[in-house]
Amino acid sequence: MHGEREVVVLRLGHRPGRDDRMTTHIGLTARALGADRVLFVGDANQSARTVRDITDRFGGPFSAEVIEAYRPLIRDWEGSVVHLTMYGERVEDVEGEIRTAHAEEPLLIVVGSEKVPFEVYEHADWNVGVTNQPHSEVAALAVFLDRLFEGRELDREWEDADREVIPKAVGKRVVEAESGPPDDAPGDATPDSTDE
Amino acid sequence: MHGEREVVVLRLGHRPGRDDRMTTHIGLTARALGADRVLFVGDANQSARTVRDITDRFGGPFSAEVIEAYRPLIRDWEGSVVHLTMYGERVEDVEGEIRTAHAEEPLLIVVGSEKVPFEVYEHADWNVGVTNQPHSEVAALAVFLDRLFEGRELDREWEDADREVIPKAVGKRVVEAESGPPDDAPGDATPDSTDE
Numbered sequence: 189m190h191g192e193r194e195v196v197v198l199r200l201g202h203r204p205g206r207d208d209r210m211t212t213h214i215g216l217t218a219r220a221l222g223a224d225r226v227l228f229v230g231d232a233n234q235s236a237r238t239v240r241d242i243t244d245r246f247g248g249p250f251s252a253e254v255i256e257a258y259r260p261l262i263r264d265w266e267g268s269v270v271h272l273t274m275y276g277e278r279v280e281d282v283e284g285e286i287r288t289a290h291a292e293e294p295l296l297i298v299v300g301s302e303k304v305p306f307e308v309y310e311h312a313d314w315n316v317g318v319t320n321q322p323h324s325e326v327a328a329l330a331v332f333l334d335r336l337f338e339g340r341e342l343d344r345e346w347e348d349a350d351r352e353v354i355p356k357a358v359g360k361r362v363v364e365a366e367s368g369p370p371d372d373a374p375g376d377a378t379p380d381s382t383d384e
Numbered sequence: 385m386h387g388e389r390e391v392v393v394l395r396l397g398h399r400p401g402r403d404d405r406m407t408t409h410i411g412l413t414a415r416a417l418g419a420d421r422v423l424f425v426g427d428a429n430q431s432a433r434t435v436r437d438i439t440d441r442f443g444g445p446f447s448a449e450v451i452e453a454y455r456p457l458i459r460d461w462e463g464s465v466v467h468l469t470m471y472g473e474r475v476e477d478v479e480g481e482i483r484t485a486h487a488e489e490p491l492l493i494v495v496g497s498e499k500v501p502f503e504v505y506e507h508a509d510w511n512v513g514v515t516n517q518p519h520s521e522v523a524a525l526a527v528f529l530d531r532l533f534e535g536r537e538l539d540r541e542w543e544d545a546d547r548e549v550i551p552k553a554v555g556k557r558v559v560e561a562e563s564g565p566p567d568d569a570p571g572d573a574t575p576d577s578t579d580e
Contacts, residue, residue: 213520213523214520219519275551277553279538330526342474346517358511
């Protein structure tokens, strides 16, 4: 986020087709909850396009990139590396240390899938479990980011948005960002989650 | 969770095949982060089976059920209803009120998908946005539960588990719950996330 050290989310183990929605949701969650960039490994162009499209419409800065090889990135990362895994240390035990580290240097958050090579565990400064239960890499990333930023990500301002959702007790209100008339639409005009 | 009012997650809009993984991840996130039950609407038997299988192995109490009709459930719910939607009020503004309500009565959390009927917005006591950005219903549910329980869900104890993951700085350690020898396996023996 603006004024803070960079936070980058690296999504490992994307399987084209099968993982498209999960990978897209990881990218959108990274964007919505305060990360600066998401990196997908391999053939994840469809997910990257969807995340960029949302950024074009709802604002940034945020970037989604597809890379070929993640090992050099992790090895050469100039900052701290966190790997989210149900086998790791309890998030509540290590989040303070990680926040302290992030105050000083950029943070790479590695989000795996089924099989993460052991070298990722070894290279990580922290292997972190958001619970030691099997659930969802999207959920783990979301809780981790909310705790990392201690809720500051919810106040993030968005630049260069075409549209903006105005919080509403009942119904939906979407306005053109900065200018233009409100479009007050209680109905089901716009999807709540993105679906590719 | 034990000693608290019941928290039930209702997942609307499941499309068989297409949504199986998202629906499963919602169920597993509900379980891991402190809810007591998840209800899926329609043909979501595969997701319910996966969630029950994880509960059998990693412990409970937690139940996953498939229901036919959600309208009577929302209408007749004896407690508060929260609907998670990117169009809703900001979670940071309403979470205190919701915690106060949950101290007194059960809480139903409705998690939608693409199109949620307007009557759900009207019946909800709170429509809540975990950010007003498009991202992921799994991420929204995760952050909401972590904030609802203020982290208490991370200390939850599990009953009747076959196995237990022991937090570890590097690698993986899974033991038989309560008895049996440890199975210390630094490698990729067990999936980090569940995949059906």
